[in-house]
Amino acid sequence: MYMFKYVMKRLGLMLLTFFIIFTMCFVLIKMLPIPANVLPGMDPEIAYRVLEGRGWITNIREGANGVWEYDRVPVLIQYGNYLKRIILDGDFGIATTLPGYATKDLWTEVFIPKLPPTILINIYSTLIGVPIGLGLGILAALKKNKWQDQLINIFIILLISLPSIVLAIVIQYVFCFRLNWFPLGMETSDAYFTWPVIRSMLPAVFALCLGSIAGYARYTRAELSEVLTGEFMLLARTKGLTKRQAIFRHAMRNSMVVIFPSILSEFISVLSGSLIIEKMFGINGVGGLYLSAITNTDYDAFMLLSGFYTLVSLAAGIVIDISYGIIDPRIRMGAK
Amino acid sequence: MTHQDQYNIPADKFQFVRRNDLSHDKKLDTKPVSYFQGAFRRFCKNKGAIVGAIVILCLVLFAIIAPFFTAFTPRYYDMSYAYVTPKLQFFDDLDINFWDGGRVKDTNTVGYLKDLALMQETGREVIKGDVEISEDGKNYSYRYDTYYGVGFGKYKEIPVSEFEDIQRYQNETGRQVLYPVVKVTDRPTLEKNKYDANIYYKTENPNASVLRPKLDEEGNIIPNYWKYEVGDTHSQIMPYDSLRLEGEDGIIESVVKMDENGNVVRDANGKVVKEDKQYYYVYGIQLPSTVEVRVEYYEYYVYQHTQVLKDGIEEPSFIFGTTDTGKDIFACLAYGARFSFIFASVVALVNFIVGVIWGSISGYFGGTLDLAMERFCEILGSVPTMIIITLLKFHIGRFILEHALYEWKEYESALILFIAFFATGWIGMAGRTRMQFYRFKNQEYVLAARTLGASDARIMFKHIFPNGLGTIVTSVALVIPSMIYSETSLSYLGIINLEAGKTTSVGTLINAGQVAFQTGELYRAYVALFPCVFLILLMLSFNLFGNGLRDAFNPSLRGSED
Numbered sequence: 080m081y082m083f084k085y086v087m088k089r090l091g092l093m094l095l096t097f098f099i100i101f102t103m104c105f106v107l108i109k110m111l112p113i114p115a116n117v118l119p120g121m122d123p124e125i126a127y128r129v130l131e132g133r134g135w136i137t138n139i140r141e142g143a144n145g146v147w148e149y150d151r152v153p154v155l156i157q158y159g160n161y162l163k164r165i166i167l168d169g170d171f172g173i174a175t176t177l178p179g180y181a182t183k184d185l186w187t188e189v190f191i192p193k194l195p196p197t198i199l200i201n202i203y204s205t206l207i208g209v210p211i212g213l214g215l216g217i218l219a220a221l222k223k224n225k226w227q228d229q230l231i232n233i234f235i236i237l238l239i240s241l242p243s244i245v246l247a248i249v250i251q252y253v254f255c256f257r258l259n260w261f262p263l264g265m266e267t268s269d270a271y272f273t274w275p276v277i278r279s280m281l282p283a284v285f286a287l288c289l290g291s292i293a294g295y296a297r298y299t300r301a302e303l304s305e306v307l308t309g310e311f312m313l314l315a316r317t318k319g320l321t322k323r324q325a326i327f328r329h330a331m332r333n334s335m336v337v338i339f340p341s342i343l344s345e346f347i348s349v350l351s352g353s354l355i356i357e358k359m360f361g362i363n364g365v366g367g368l369y370l371s372a373i374t375n376t377d378y379d380a381f382m383l384l385s386g387f388y389t390l391v392s393l394a395a396g397i398v399i400d401i402s403y404g405i406i407d408p409r410i411r412m413g414a415k
Numbered sequence: 416m417t418h419q420d421q422y423n424i425p426a427d428k429f430q431f432v433r434r435n436d437l438s439h440d441k442k443l444d445t446k447p448v449s450y451f452q453g454a455f456r457r458f459c460k461n462k463g464a465i466v467g468a469i470v471i472l473c474l475v476l477f478a479i480i481a482p483f484f485t486a487f488t489p490r491y492y493d494m495s496y497a498y499v500t501p502k503l504q505f506f507d508d509l510d511i512n513f514w515d516g517g518r519v520k521d522t523n524t525v526g527y528l529k530d531l532a533l534m535q536e537t538g539r540e541v542i543k544g545d546v547e548i549s550e551d552g553k554n555y556s557y558r559y560d561t562y563y564g565v566g567f568g569k570y571k572e573i574p575v576s577e578f579e580d581i582q583r584y585q586n587e588t589g590r591q592v593l594y595p596v597v598k599v600t601d602r603p604t605l606e607k608n609k610y611d612a613n614i615y616y617k618t619e620n621p622n623a624s625v626l627r628p629k630l631d632e633e634g635n636i637i638p639n640y641w642k643y644e645v646g647d648t649h650s651q652i653m654p655y656d657s658l659r660l661e662g663e664d665g666i667i668e669s670v671v672k673m674d675e676n677g678n679v680v681r682d683a684n685g686k687v688v689k690e691d692k693q694y695y696y697v698y699g700i701q702l703p704s705t706v707e708v709r710v711e712y713y714e715y716y717v718y719q720h721t722q723v724l725k726d727g728i729e730e731p732s733f734i735f736g737t738t739d740t741g742k743d744i745f746a747c748l749a750y751g752a753r754f755s756f757i758f759a760s761v762v763a764l765v766n767f768i769v770g771v772i773w774g775s776i777s778g779y780f781g782g783t784l785d786l787a788m789e790r791f792c793e794i795l796g797s798v799p800t801m802i803i804i805t806l807l808k809f810h811i812g813r814f815i816l817e818h819a820l821y822e823w824k825e826y827e828s829a830l831i832l833f834i835a836f837f838a839t840g841w842i843g844m845a846g847r848t849r850m851q852f853y854r855f856k857n858q859e860y861v862l863a864a865r866t867l868g869a870s871d872a873r874i875m876f877k878h879i880f881p882n883g884l885g886t887i888v889t890s891v892a893l894v895i896p897s898m899i900y901s902e903t904s905l906s907y908l909g910i911i912n913l914e915a916g917k918t919t920s921v922g923t924l925i926n927a928g929q930v931a932f933q934t935g936e937l938y939r940a941y942v943a944l945f946p947c948v949f950l951i952l953l954m955l956s957f958n959l960f961g962n963g964l965r966d967a968f969n970p971s972l973r974g975s976e977d
Contacts, residue, residue: 100798107806111813240955242900244907244922245947248929252940256932263933354801355904359929370908373805385802393797 086401093393100389105161108378109135109154114176115147123147133172134160161382172379177371185383189368194350195271197357197364200283201349208288209295209342216299221326223304231296238293247286247359254282264361283360287353291345295338302334309333340402347395351388454885457967464963470956474949478756481749485734486727489750489919493731493741495568495712498931499561501736501744501941512558516732517543518938520559527555528628530564532616532636536594537711539563562731567594567612568712572705575653577723581710582657584718591658592714595696596707598641612709615639642694653699653706660696735945738927744945747919752949754918758829759898762836763891769837770844771887775875777845778852785849796842800901804835804910825916832911836898847890851883885968892964896957903950921946 113135117126127139127147135157142148152160164170171190174180180189219231238246254260266279306312307330315325350365357366365384372380448456458464482488502516520526527546534541543558573581581592595615602609603621616636617629628636643652680688700707713731720728735744777788808831815823823830855861856879864874899921905911906922913920928943 096794096797099794103798104802104806107810111809240951240958242903242950242954244900244904244925245950248925248943248947251929252932252943256935256937354908358908369801370910373808373910376809381805385799385805388799388802389797392799396797 082404085404089397089400093397097386097390097393101386102158104382104385105158106154108382109157111378113151114376114378129173134164171383174377174380176375176377177368177380178375185380189380190365190383190387193363193365193368196265196280196362197352197366198349199271200280200287200356200362200364201352202346203280203284204287204291205342205345205349207284208291209345211288212292212295213299213338215292215296217303217331219296219300220303220307223307228300231300235293235297235300238289239297243286243290243353244355244359246289247283247356250282250286250289251359254285265363267363280360280362283356283362286356286360295342298341299334299338302337303330306330306334336403336407339406340399343402344395344399347398348391351391450881450885454967457970458963461963461966463959464967467956467959467961467963470952471960474752474953474956475756478749478752482746482753485743485746485749486729487733487743487746488917489742489747489914490917491728491743491746493716493737495565495741496562496716496731496733496737497739497741498936498939498942499565499731499733499737499741500938501734501945502562502732503734504732512544515543515560516562517558517560519556521554521556523553524555525625525627527557528630528636529613530559532628533564533566533613535636536615536638537563537566539713541566563713565712567615567709569610570596570612570707571710571715572702572707574704575706578653578699578706578708580722581715581718582655584722585657589658590714590717592710592718593655593657593698594709594711595638595640595660595698596700596709597639598697599700601639601641615709641697641700643697645693645695651701652697653701655698657698659698736941738924738942739931740927742919742927744924744942747924748921748945748949750918751913751921751924751946754829754913755899755902755921758832758902759895762833762840762898763895765837766840766844766894767887767891770841771848771880773841774845774848775852775880778849779856779871779875779879781853792842792845796839798839800835800839801910803838804831804905807831807835808910827915828911828913829916832902832905836901840894840898843894844887844890847887848883851886852879855879855882886965889961889964889968892957893961896954896961899953900950921950925950 113130115123115126115130117123124139124141124147127136127149130136131139131149134152136149137152138150140148161172164172169186171185174183174185174189177183177189183189215231215234219228222228255263261282262279264279265283266276268276270276307326309330312325312330315329316322320328352362352364352366354366354370356362357364358370365387368380369384369388371377372384500516500518501514503514506514507516520530522530530541533539539560541560541563543560546555546557548555578593584590585592597615603611603614603618603623603626605622605624608614608624608626614626615638617639618626619629620627631637643649682688698708716731717729720726733743733745735748737743738747773788773792777785811827811831815821815827852875861874861878864878869878902911903920903922903925906913906920907926908922909926911920912923914923924946925943928940928946931939931942
């Protein structure tokens, strides 16, 4: 019961935080001038009627010199309209100034199609990175201070100190240009599970997973070597378990207490992806959409994406906290 | 002896029990070592940290000193010298084909002939060293000088006064800037080739897109200069009185003599009469208000920068090469590094001050105040930095537009960065300070101080804070590189553009580097190389330095991660 109450409390707090941030963003955005997107050959009145229909402005009139005048709806009422549409219709608005997406529905036609590439490269990288990272970390901990450990350590230090931007550029230079193994950008096809598309994603996947391999290896090594010196390990061996049994049944499970939550949270944060990797490898994903929304000042798209990013980062944080309690019965959630 | 007397024993009546066996506290032989002295000693024993500190020092010195030693600035650009490779005069003189402004060029016969023609006309070493020719004789590979290879670029239109000034300059220095021109009607016909000043020779097919030089029987290029007879006047020929091409001073050709009516003159025997005529080349074509000239760009550049602009640039020689827009990478890197260091230190300092004050209040007093302050930090801390930066960008941009503060445009990006990194950066510092206060606030010495009546402020900053200082300083050292890295990433993504100001960023350079090799020309990887090396050195050295600091201040944490 503790557990349930704790989870509920954390979720409630998370939603509250999210609501505050989302409101703040909305108010700050609505303090800016409202851009009316008049496409070439379009009657400006239509553009303004669209804005009126979305509840941003009211009382449109054509003033002197053909300048369109309007009154602004108070921000809080705008916010009410906005939330109502989101909750009732799932309508996040339409893209106005995003190039190539004018007057498309933001949620279904712009945002959702951008998700798969972002999620896929991150899932691939997690699927490659976590096992290799754990394996290297375990190997290093078991062979502590032997040559295997030192080799892995050098590898880890190198990868961690290399900024990911440099790592990515080196990967692109070597694999896409010097060796010509992969195409330069990602294929723009929708068939995400065909070989040409997967192949075109691979450089980005490598660039992403090298960092997480190093992170997990370092983490696992530190945790496992600490657990291995614990007295219960000695007990396990004295009562007759083989080294292998002792390591897998006792040491591994204990070291996983810290590592497992971060793996879980990584599966949440795969949603948000990495702006740098997406830009560098030409991944047609959410990151690119965000950059495009900023440069073209498409405020509705910006609102949708900032809400998305905030929610993902909050959820990832909460998953870490809660999974500690699930995986380790010694930690009693919310206990005073 | 009365009861009273027992309390008033005279001092001389006391005696030592064992006179010979007196034990005193020994005075310490060693000098006392303060916390910071000890930390410094431990730091000095850590070789990695020392190396890190030295590298950081070198990078900081580079950022401070380098801008004073180069005449180039991030604002400078010269499209003619886009993608010229790194050149260090020292290595160029050694003649070892390294860092000499050259690159390996693989080309076909036409490309080779063009370079050869350029080399013959200007006498510059466009082709360095030996030429390797493939077995079928179609492919050539040689080391190509990217500076001299620019050659003449396009035909230039300059004012008459400049045309005269260049002649004066040529006479004074003996350096030839102006070269003979080709008559407009003799030039190749296609628009893209028409103004290509490198084509001074006859071509096999002037209408073709790729021009193949026409060769005479001996395999030499045939110059196609516009010549005029001495004494002949033409409205488009500019008077020229300066350096001329070697041997040109009297090109004497014997031609068939014509009479006034254009008939061939014959002598008494009916033979065609020949006469010698002296020709000169034309060095400038007069246009309505300007002069069209062919200038060798290398010399013209020197003339421009020493005579006209007088900006301290003496020769086109870029230590780290140039970008796609012809910016000097060395200057950009130095100015970018300087901005990064100044920016990161200022933000770290402000974050440190605010974070320490916030964290110490929150940690020391605890209770409801602490809870409220913590919630505030939590909410602010969970706004993604990217969103803060975007909102700031929108608002500051609008503010500048609305108030017509265009002179602020220069500082816009720096301002956005500063506010955004301050808004999120101090929270971490406050959290760390708060933890240190929680750790120490119930220690005996704090209780003792309180018992003696010390004020809260005194306990906080005289007793608790110095004890936590080590950890807090370490986190400042670790925050600086991460801030520089964030700034670099933002510039790389193009969200922040420091080029509007007087500086640039390493991230912008890395972006230029990626663009450079994405064109498919692999030698251009040098554009990305230097900023990347800088970034790697910076991150590595700060990590080593920070870890060394952590180990020195908290010996108990040695070897643990994070």
